[in-house]
Amino acid sequence: MRYGHFDDDAREYVITTPHTPYPWINYLGSEQFFSLVSHQSGGYSFYRDAKMRRLTRYRYNNIPADAGGRYFYVNDGGDVWTPSWLPVKADLDHFECRHGLGYSKITGERGGLRVETLLFVPLGENAEVQKVTLTNTSDAPKTVTLFSFVEFCLWNAQDDQTNYQRNLSIGEVEVEPFNGTSSAIYHKTEYRERRNHYAVYGVNAEAAGFDTDRDTFVGAYNSLGEAAVPFAGASANSVASGWYPIGSHSLVITLEPGESTSYTFVLGYLENPVEQKWAPADEAAGIAAMQTVNKTGAHELLARFATEEQTDAAFDALVAYWTELLSGYSVTSGDDKLDRMVNIWNQYQCVVTFNMSRSASFFETGIGRGMGFRDSNQDLLGFVHLMPERARERILDIAATQFPDGSAYHQYQPLTKRGNDDIGSGFNDDPLWLILGVAAYIKETGDVGILDEQVPFDNDESLAESLFEHLTRSFTFTVNNLGPHGLPLIGRADWNDCLNLNCFSTEPGESFQTTENQSGGVAESVFIAAMFVHIGPEYAELAERRGLADVAASARASIAQVRAATLEHGWDGEWFLRAYDFYGNKVGTDDKPEGKIWIEPQGFAVMAGIGTEIPADGGRSVAVRALDSVNELLATDHGMVLQYPAYTSYQIELGEVSTYPPGYKENGGIFCHNNPWVIIGETVVGNGARAFDYYKRIAPAYREDISEVHKLEPYVYAQMIAGKEAVRHGEAKNSWLTGTAAWNFVAVSQHLLGVRTDYDGLVVDPCIGPDVPEFTVRRRARGATYVIHVVNAGGKGARLSVDGVAIEGNTIAYAPAGQTVAVEVIVGTA
Numbered sequence: 001m002r003y004g005h006f007d008d009d010a011r012e013y014v015i016t017t018p019h020t021p022y023p024w025i026n027y028l029g030s031e032q033f034f035s036l037v038s039h040q041s042g043g044y045s046f047y048r049d050a051k052m053r054r055l056t057r058y059r060y061n062n063i064p065a066d067a068g069g070r071y072f073y074v075n076d077g078g079d080v081w082t083p084s085w086l087p088v089k090a091d092l093d094h095f096e097c098r099h100g101l102g103y104s105k106i107t108g109e110r111g112g113l114r115v116e117t118l119l120f121v122p123l124g125e126n127a128e129v130q131k132v133t134l135t136n137t138s139d140a141p142k143t144v145t146l147f148s149f150v151e152f153c154l155w156n157a158q159d160d161q162t163n164y165q166r167n168l169s170i171g172e173v174e175v176e177p178f179n180g181t182s183s184a185i186y187h188k189t190e191y192r193e194r195r196n197h198y199a200v201y202g203v204n205a206e207a208a209g210f211d212t213d214r215d216t217f218v219g220a221y222n223s224l225g226e227a228a229v230p231f232a233g234a235s236a237n238s239v240a241s242g243w244y245p246i247g248s249h250s251l252v253i254t255l256e257p258g259e260s261t262s263y264t265f266v267l268g269y270l271e272n273p274v275e276q277k278w279a280p281a282d283e284a285a286g287i288a289a290m291q292t293v294n295k296t297g298a299h300e301l302l303a304r305f306a307t308e309e310q311t312d313a314a315f316d317a318l319v320a321y322w323t324e325l326l327s328g329y330s331v332t333s334g335d336d337k338l339d340r341m342v343n344i345w346n347q348y349q350c351v352v353t354f355n356m357s358r359s360a361s362f363f364e365t366g367i368g369r370g371m372g373f374r375d376s377n378q379d380l381l382g383f384v385h386l387m388p389e390r391a392r393e394r395i396l397d398i399a400a401t402q403f404p405d406g407s408a409y410h411q412y413q414p415l416t417k418r419g420n421d422d423i424g425s426g427f428n429d430d431p432l433w434l435i436l437g438v439a440a441y442i443k444e445t446g447d448v449g450i451l452d453e454q455v456p457f458d459n460d461e462s463l464a465e466s467l468f469e470h471l472t473r474s475f476t477f478t479v480n481n482l483g484p485h486g487l488p489l490i491g492r493a494d495w496n497d498c499l500n501l502n503c504f505s506t507e508p509g510e511s512f513q514t515t516e517n518q519s520g521g522v523a524e525s526v527f528i529a530a531m532f533v534h535i536g537p538e539y540a541e542l543a544e545r546r547g548l549a550d551v552a553a554s555a556r557a558s559i560a561q562v563r564a565a566t567l568e569h570g571w572d573g574e575w576f577l578r579a580y581d582f583y584g585n586k587v588g589t590d591d592k593p594e595g596k597i598w599i600e601p602q603g604f605a606v607m608a609g610i611g612t613e614i615p616a617d618g619g620r621s622v623a624v625r626a627l628d629s630v631n632e633l634l635a636t637d638h639g640m641v642l643q644y645p646a647y648t649s650y651q652i653e654l655g656e657v658s659t660y661p662p663g664y665k666e667n668g669g670i671f672c673h674n675n676p677w678v679i680i681g682e683t684v685v686g687n688g689a690r691a692f693d694y695y696k697r698i699a700p701a702y703r704e705d706i707s708e709v710h711k712l713e714p715y716v717y718a719q720m721i722a723g724k725e726a727v728r729h730g731e732a733k734n735s736w737l738t739g740t741a742a743w744n745f746v747a748v749s750q751h752l753l754g755v756r757t758d759y760d761g762l763v764v765d766p767c768i769g770p771d772v773p774e775f776t777v778r779r780r781a782r783g784a785t786y787v788i789h790v791v792n793a794g795g796k797g798a799r800l801s802v803d804g805v806a807i808e809g810n811t812i813a814y815a816p817a818g819q820t821v822a823v824e825v826i827v828g829t830a
Helices: 214-218 228-232 294-302 308-328 336-356 373-383 388-399 430-445 448-452 467-479 526-543 547-567 597-606 622-633 657-658 671-685 688-698 700-708 738-753
Strands: 004-007 011-014 025-028 031-040 043-047 054-056 072-077 079-080 093-099 103-110 113-120 127-136 144-157 172-178 183-187 195-203 209-213 245-255 258-272 329-332 455-456 460-466 718-721 732-735 756-757 761-766 774-781 785-794 798-802 805-807 810-814 820-827
Touching: 011 043, 011 756, 025 103, 031 127, 043 688, 054 258, 054 785, 072 113, 072 228, 072 622, 093 172, 103 308, 103 388, 113 308, 127 144, 127 245, 127 308, 144 195, 144 228, 144 258, 172 209, 183 245, 183 294, 195 245, 195 294, 209 214, 214 228, 214 245, 245 258, 258 294, 258 308, 294 308, 294 718, 308 329, 308 336, 329 336, 329 448, 336 388, 336 700, 336 738, 373 430, 373 738, 388 430, 388 448, 430 448, 430 467, 430 526, 430 756, 448 467, 448 526, 460 467, 467 526, 467 547, 526 547, 526 597, 547 805, 597 622, 597 671, 622 671, 671 718, 688 700, 688 738, 700 718, 738 756, 756 774
Parallel strands: 785 820
Antiparallel strands: 004 011, 011 093, 025 031, 031 043, 043 054, 054 144, 072 079, 072 144, 093 103, 103 113, 113 127, 127 258, 144 245, 172 183, 183 195, 195 258, 209 245, 329 774, 455 460, 718 732, 756 761, 761 810, 774 785, 798 805, 798 820
């Protein structure tokens, strides 16, 4: 069953029915102002931080789903409907939603009137623009009334949902009549006290009426689908005072047959410097000092969208921006699904995930989580080639939340860029991800100068050291925190937040991640060991390039020790163990009836090259045996499950992982984030065919035909797909904000297609199997463009020629900026 289709030429996903299995959403904005918008116009907007600077309300966990958004109501001679279908739910003669790159276009038609709403956040603006175009498709004149609607959030989204004894008395708005440019409604709650920011919702026309009081607009005991004002056919001109402030304009529009007209609505966020917070006093007009909001910024904003031409120019600039941004890496393969994932949707999701981390989606409220330390470092891997200057800024922000001992806050708030004390630290994988993120940035840009940047510890400038010193503390943190088997201690958790080997919780509602009540220096992580062996060499390489040969040698010796410990104490016979628990017992062993094998160490250990040596008898290497075990026990048609068999009872010594029903999330779910590690591992051992097969099992474009099973968007990755022991195997949960986006782009672009940056050159090493017999990658790197044509017979091992000259190896020295380099590659069957 399909609910839409890809339009690759327009780089859009076209939804042709409002009745998708779940709200399918898009993200608007890529700088400081962001909006989430569903195909039914649901969602919310915020400035920088979805918790601290929320502009509009959204109701999670609601019935019906997707309640709250930016809505337009039409009253056509008493027939009231919404072109987004929700919230009125009147049948539409035609419905279409086009989710594009940084914009969405929702069109509804009923009774001879077509209404198209284009929503986008213009470049350089802290505002959502809504261009509404009405077309009379009938053969008679029409006079209709259009009503807009947004519901303002009282800034702090958490307090807005809880502190009603205060919040129901503080709402303040101001209505500004048409001034020749716009009619505007201002949300100025708390502006009189400590805030210097406000919101504006304006339209570039003279409004027939307005409403700012939700209860008046909706009516007592009504839902948004039966809102009183649109059904009455005229605004009530209500002014909110306390209670629930909204913004609504009404426009009376007459259209001849075939005639169209457009209006631009703007929802904007404005800040005034403290010394310019208030408009000047005007005694003649009766305006006292410190009484009237300084609206200069809002007037300038609305003036920039006063005409249709201005709005269209801003939209054209946005389209051009995304065209240029995504041109840095592209493939032409003959496989439409592969091309659209690599060229459009995977990279687009990487940008969104970089901007949001895990903070604000239709599954994350924007309240409970900030920017993750490990999350943001991993997101860099799929983003750094797109906007390296922003990646550089993010690295420095992340590093500043590190503690002097090398550990780090697990999360930080994007508005303040300071560590989140509610979550704290103690996740022992966190420090190593910083090394990987910095290495990826330097490989992409050659900017080794970043290592000399002075960065504080715990945001304390008096503790500032070089970024390289931060990497040193990251590396030595692992070295200084090894357990009895010489493997890294896990702390509160490693990458798998739900594997809590030092939290023995019997108290309902107690946090597994912030309760460490059994810390004994015993619980070890084989996964962190594999991370250390994979990521540690990057630190050693950077040290050597700084002339620190002794530091590099010492680091490599430490890595060798952990590699040996992993093979000696982390191998279970046919796969790698997952961990040792608080009592020193094995986790992820064939000796146990449940949780025998876990995916994370299998993929990461092979990525690290652990056990890849072919034995003297010519049999299977340790790495191949581990990957074969994954294929036998973890692989399903919908991806590889995290562990098998799933736990059927609560295992107090394992923590949260065993609290989920079998087959969901970390308890035997297909946690898509770690599937790419196995995909990459298969390319390491030369098994490109299996690697590409695994890739297709979770890649959204390949799952579009089973959307009735998958349920979430067929254009972006989900965090989790229900595993083989779940009731609804194959059903996805938690789309958009997941490390799956970055890691799958790394897997497909750098390992399957095999084009990746290194310190001194571009590495070309494809391993995708025979299903893609020929392809061309176009890749920009350090200002030069590489056009890489690959003839692929399968297997691993490539012969390269550069501008017609054969070269040894698979690394192409970087060309001067501006140059185009032609590369021919033949991949044999060896």
